[in-house]
Amino acid sequence: MPTIFTIRSKQARKKYLIFLILLSLLFVSPLQAQSISSVEKIVSLGYAKRFSDTTGSLKIQHQALNLAIKNKSKDDEVICYAYLALTQRRLLHLKEFLHYADTAYYLSKNVQNVRAKAHAAAAMGSLKSYIEDKPQALNYLLKAYQLFSKINAHDQCAKIASDISYLFSPASPPKVEKYAREAMIHAAKSGDPESNLYARLAFGSFLTDKLETGGVVDWEVAVKFFKETVALAEKNADKIISKSNIGIAYINLADLYTKDPKSIDEKAFLMNLEKATTIAKRYNVKIIYRSAIGLQGYYFTQKGDYAKAELLFIEGINYQKKLPYTDNYLLATFYSCLKEVSVKRKDFKAYYAYDTLYTKYNQLKYNEATQSKLQNAEARYESSKKAERIKQLELENELQQKNKLLGYAIAGVLLIGLIFMFRSYYYRQRYYQNREDFLKQEQANSELKVQLMEKETIENLSARLSLERRLLRSQMDPHFIFNALGNIQSMILQKDTIPAVSYLNKFAKLTRQVLEQSRKETISLEEEINTLKNYIELQQLRLNNGFDYVIECDGTIETDILIPPLLIQPFIENAVEHGLKPQENNVRGLIEIYFKEDETKRNLICTIKDNGIGLAASRKLKINDTHQSLSTTITDERLTKMQKENPNAGFTVKEREPETDGQGCIVILNIPILS
Amino acid sequence: MIYKTLIIEDEHRLREALSIMLEMVAGENIQIIGYAESVEEATKMIDRLKPDLVFMDIMLKDGTGFEVLQQISFNTFHLIFTTAYEQHAINAFKYSAVDYLLKPIDSQELKTAIDRIAILEERVLEKQQITELQTNLSKTPDRLVLPTLEAMYVVKLEQILRCETSGSYTTFFLTDGRKIMVSKPLKNYEDILLPPVFFRVHQSHLINVNAILSYSREGMVHMIDKSVLPISRAKKEQFFKLMKDEI
Numbered sequence: 061m062p063t064i065f066t067i068r069s070k071q072a073r074k075k076y077l078i079f080l081i082l083l084s085l086l087f088v089s090p091l092q093a094q095s096i097s098s099v100e101k102i103v104s105l106g107y108a109k110r111f112s113d114t115t116g117s118l119k120i121q122h123q124a125l126n127l128a129i130k131n132k133s134k135d136d137e138v139i140c141y142a143y144l145a146l147t148q149r150r151l152l153h154l155k156e157f158l159h160y161a162d163t164a165y166y167l168s169k170n171v172q173n174v175r176a177k178a179h180a181a182a183a184m185g186s187l188k189s190y191i192e193d194k195p196q197a198l199n200y201l202l203k204a205y206q207l208f209s210k211i212n213a214h215d216q217c218a219k220i221a222s223d224i225s226y227l228f229s230p231a232s233p234p235k236v237e238k239y240a241r242e243a244m245i246h247a248a249k250s251g252d253p254e255s256n257l258y259a260r261l262a263f264g265s266f267l268t269d270k271l272e273t274g275g276v277v278d279w280e281v282a283v284k285f286f287k288e289t290v291a292l293a294e295k296n297a298d299k300i301i302s303k304s305n306i307g308i309a310y311i312n313l314a315d316l317y318t319k320d321p322k323s324i325d326e327k328a329f330l331m332n333l334e335k336a337t338t339i340a341k342r343y344n345v346k347i348i349y350r351s352a353i354g355l356q357g358y359y360f361t362q363k364g365d366y367a368k369a370e371l372l373f374i375e376g377i378n379y380q381k382k383l384p385y386t387d388n389y390l391l392a393t394f395y396s397c398l399k400e401v402s403v404k405r406k407d408f409k410a411y412y413a414y415d416t417l418y419t420k421y422n423q424l425k426y427n428e429a430t431q432s433k434l435q436n437a438e439a440r441y442e443s444s445k446k447a448e449r450i451k452q453l454e455l456e457n458e459l460q461q462k463n464k465l466l467g468y469a470i471a472g473v474l475l476i477g478l479i480f481m482f483r484s485y486y487y488r489q490r491y492y493q494n495r496e497d498f499l500k501q502e503q504a505n506s507e508l509k510v511q512l513m514e515k516e517t518i519e520n521l522s523a524r525l526s527l528e529r530r531l532l533r534s535q536m537d538p539h540f541i542f543n544a545l546g547n548i549q550s551m552i553l554q555k556d557t558i559p560a561v562s563y564l565n566k567f568a569k570l571t572r573q574v575l576e577q578s579r580k581e582t583i584s585l586e587e588e589i590n591t592l593k594n595y596i597e598l599q600q601l602r603l604n605n606g607f608d609y610v611i612e613c614d615g616t617i618e619t620d621i622l623i624p625p626l627l628i629q630p631f632i633e634n635a636v637e638h639g640l641k642p643q644e645n646n647v648r649g650l651i652e653i654y655f656k657e658d659e660t661k662r663n664l665i666c667t668i669k670d671n672g673i674g675l676a677a678s679r680k681l682k683i684n685d686t687h688q689s690l691s692t693t694i695t696d697e698r699l700t701k702m703q704k705e706n707p708n709a710g711f712t713v714k715e716r717e718p719e720t721d722g723q724g725c726i727v728i729l730n731i732p733i734l735s
Numbered sequence: 736m737i738y739k740t741l742i743i744e745d746e747h748r749l750r751e752a753l754s755i756m757l758e759m760v761a762g763e764n765i766q767i768i769g770y771a772e773s774v775e776e777a778t779k780m781i782d783r784l785k786p787d788l789v790f791m792d793i794m795l796k797d798g799t800g801f802e803v804l805q806q807i808s809f810n811t812f813h814l815i816f817t818t819a820y821e822q823h824a825i826n827a828f829k830y831s832a833v834d835y836l837l838k839p840i841d842s843q844e845l846k847t848a849i850d851r852i853a854i855l856e857e858r859v860l861e862k863q864q865i866t867e868l869q870t871n872l873s874k875t876p877d878r879l880v881l882p883t884l885e886a887m888y889v890v891k892l893e894q895i896l897r898c899e900t901s902g903s904y905t906t907f908f909l910t911d912g913r914k915i916m917v918s919k920p921l922k923n924y925e926d927i928l929l930p931p932v933f934f935r936v937h938q939s940h941l942i943n944v945n946a947i948l949s950y951s952r953e954g955m956v957h958m959i960d961k962s963v964l965p966i967s968r969a970k971k972e973q974f975f976k977l978m979k980d981e982i
Binding site for chain 2: 541547554
């Protein structure tokens with residue numbers, strides 16, 4: 061925006077421009093606290109302090125830089141240099157500004173982080189625009205724009221496009237329009253009222269530019285657009301963090317009324333300035349207040365109402381003097397306006413009085429060091445403005461020397477404007493980048509969560525299936541199956557039809573029971589007992605009825621209590637294969653199974669006794685039985701899992717007491733009762 | 736010829752089933768002279784009755800059939816193991832070229848086993864074969880017993896270049912140039928000569944992958960013994976995959 065006005069070559073509007081230039085100061089955005097990266101948060105906090113506490117500001121930023129170097133984070137380092145560059149710009153330390161911007165840009169060539177690269181490009185853009193090297197400024201800003209586009213940072217894109225649009229004015233109206241429109245598109249995509257307002261200000265500026273050549277229709281379009289902008293801004297005032305931009309919209313609208321091709325609508329003009337003032341007061345945006353005063357003063361100067369103009373300028377000066385800090389640029393500008401007013405009034409006495417004050421403030425601001433640093437900018441400014449300035453100086457021959465100083469003032473104000481503009485756009489850029497990163501992170505997190513959940517479900521399922529399969533195998537020992545089939549074959553061969561059919565039926569029933577129960581979480585005690593009976597009876601047939609069995613339940617027990625299925629059978633198998641089978645033929649085998657509940661009623665105690673050869677003798681036989689060890693391992697695994705809920709779950713295997721209890725093995729299972 | 740036969744089996748019904756089946760398939764050649772159901776009993780009976788043929792169950796009442804083999808002093812008999820499911824034992828049988836039958840017993844398989852005995856000369860159950868069997872039961876086998884009419888050859892797996900089948904015979908080509916023909920189908924060896932070292936490239940050919948000189952995309956393998964073997968179309972993909980894994 062400032063560029064537009066400064067380059068617009070209407071000498072008559074010169075003073076007016078000063079106040080519009082001031083608007084660029086309003087781009088200050090209070091978004092400092094939105095950072096995510098710790099180093100960047102520190103550096104931005106430091107940067108935020110640059111007005112109130114310059115020393116502290118630089119100190120904090122240097123600390124952040126040291127931290128970035130310590131962390132070996134080149135990305136953060138680049139960002140720190142970029143901030144330092146902008147801070148030095150604010151301090152008008154051209155040499156340092158140049159140094160930091162150059163460093164940031166040089167380092168950014170070696171980093172991959174798009175964001176750091178974009179920051180560096182923007183810092184260089186800022187530097188180039190500071191020394192008014194517009195082609196280079198555009199070059200770097202376009203680069204930053206491209207980088208931000210790449211990461212779909214629409215908010216930042218909206219603002220950079222706006223700034224690029226300003227820079228193209230007035231040299232290339234199509235480009236001004238192109239980027240203003242792109243800014244609008246990006247703003248719409250971002251859906252953010254603040255970016256939208258920023259973009260609308262740029263587009264409004266383009267429309268205002270167009271008035272130079274346009275007619276009534278264009279003016280009406282521009283006014284309509286600004287009215288919409290103002291309405292939107294008011295509507296979304298809560299969501300707009302940078303309230304000053306609302307004020308700018310009003311001031312721009314007011315400015316537009318002064319360009320009415322028919323005649324100026326003074327009422328509308330003043331009303332909009334009034335609104336700007338209201339906003340300035342409501343949100344305590346001093347700069348809008350001063351600008352509104354300045355514009356009114358200028359308007360009355362133009363109109364010839366010098367007394368009113370003078371009053372307004374003095375009010376502005378008084379207001380400024382009330383503020384805790386002295387803005388010498390602004391004071392100089394106000395006094396320069398007062399000088400002009402007094403010239404118009406031919407009141408040379410007043411003129412000299414104002415001139416003295418003007419010189420004072422001007423001198424305060426422009427010590428020699430500053431002036432030398434501004435030479436670059438001055439040269440550029442002079443080259444583009446010389447023609448008009450000479451013309452004016454000829455008219456005001458006597459004031460020629462002083463007006464040259466006014467040129468410095470304009471340049472200085474312009475520079476401040478640029479600083480604010482870029483500061484604003486860096487903050488927004490960073491804010492939206494951070495927000496984008498945060499949202500992306502959040503999205504990635506939730507995707508990861510879903511994946512994890514899916515994975516867990518699949519893992520659970522596969523673990524369950526695997527246990528089920530192993531459980532099935534532990535129950536249906538292949539050796540047992542084929543031996544049973546061999547038995548059936550034998551009965552058929554011997555034409556023992558009835559026992560064969562009965563055996564086959566039992567075998568089919570057991571197979572069905574095991575298949576069904578191995579899929580269940582719980583079965584009733586009754587079902588478990590039925591399966592056991594069936595299994596034991598098949599084993600009896602195999603071993604030529606070489607043993608007996610007893611299953612007894614404690615009187616109090618209810619057989620519909622629920623327990624995990626198929627825990628007991630492997631121990632029966634053990635008793636038969638390793639206890640009873642190796643037994644001498646003269647001893648009749650006996651398996652006793654006894655169920656009772658424990659005191660807590662939470663566990664079922666199952667005792668399995670056999671009168672076989674006992675543990676020690678069985679071990680001596682060293683029969684390598686992988687199946688048996690597998691089924692005991694699975695039972696152990698299952699009971700151990702249940703210990704989380706029921707710490708008593710488990711089993712013990714021991715030798716019977718030969719003296720008191722006789723020979724054999726005893727297994728005590730502690731099975732959780734489930735509900 | 737009539738074989739004096741001993742059945743060692745701890746389940747009475749399975750014993751009876753085997754007897755009936757033997758009567759059915761080779762009644763005129765078999766004379767059952769006794770049964771045993773424990774290691775102790777079996778050892779005594781073999782030494783006392785000196786059978787021609789022994790059917791040996793692996794899981795006995797008080798131990799295993801292998802223990803019986805370690806304890807006997809008489810060893811001039813034909814041995815056929817019977818088993819319901821001992822998978823690791825089955826592999827050991829294959830490596831050691833010991834005959835076995837799966838329970839419930841298939842009468843056709845039983846007949847084939849008896850017929851095979853008939854064509855063999857009366858033969859000493861070599862101690863070495865039993866030792867091989869014991870070794871193969873306890874660890875991953877690295878040797879293979881190749882039974883022929885004249886002798887039992889024990890060859891190291893890495894000595895085997897390739898196997899070629901013709902009908903129910905398999906010829907082993909060894910690194911030292913020997914060729915040994917056994918009367919067992921290639922299928923029998925495919926189960927124990929496994930990838931990644933061995934690979935059946937074709938219906939008729941099983942090769943040692945380490946003995947490949949080169950192979951062509953068209954599906955021919957050149958072996959270091961200068962033989963050229965075809966890779967069947969169905970095996971090509973699997974073969975190239977294996978070779979890539981090897982490289």
